[in-house]
Amino acid sequence: MKNWLLHIVVNAVAIIAVGALFASVSIDGISGALLAALILSILNAIVRPVLVILTLPITILSLGLFLFIINAITLWLTDLFLGGTFDIDGFGMTIISAIIISVINLILNSLIKDMKK
Numbered sequence: 001m002k003n004w005l006l007h008i009v010v011n012a013v014a015i016i017a018v019g020a021l022f023a024s025v026s027i028d029g030i031s032g033a034l035l036a037a038l039i040l041s042i043l044n045a046i047v048r049p050v051l052v053i054l055t056l057p058i059t060i061l062s063l064g065l066f067l068f069i070i071n072a073i074t075l076w077l078t079d080l081f082l083g084g085t086f087d088i089d090g091f092g093m094t095i096i097s098a099i100i101i102s103v104i105n106l107i108l109n110s111l112i113k114d115m116k117k
Contacts, residue, residue, distance in 0.1 A: 012036070014108070017100070017104055025093065027085070039078045043074045047077065068099055072091065
């Protein structure tokens with residue numbers, strides 16, 4: 001449970017960073033980022049595995065690059081669920097945002113892992 005909450009906070013920080021980087025990504029404050037991170041985590045736990053299995057042939061053919069599209073789809077679904085609280089303009093921006101959120105998550109999670117040692 002503690003790790004899941006930490007993961008949500010890391011996701012929220014990544015979402016805030018993307019919102020600060022791009023004008024086409026709008027977030028209604030920290031509470032909006034935390035809500036977006038919560039919904040994104042739920043979608044990553046439920047929808048993402050189904051999408052990975054359904055798109056396994058194209059993921060293999062693309063050497064795993066299609067996973068970025070799957071991440072973008074879950075981010076887009078988060079945008080749909082939250083409406084005006086979290087908004088990304090266009091699917092291309094959603095793909096770029098998903099890639100940047102993944103990179104920020106990777107960096108922050110490795111820093112947290114190093115701090116726990």
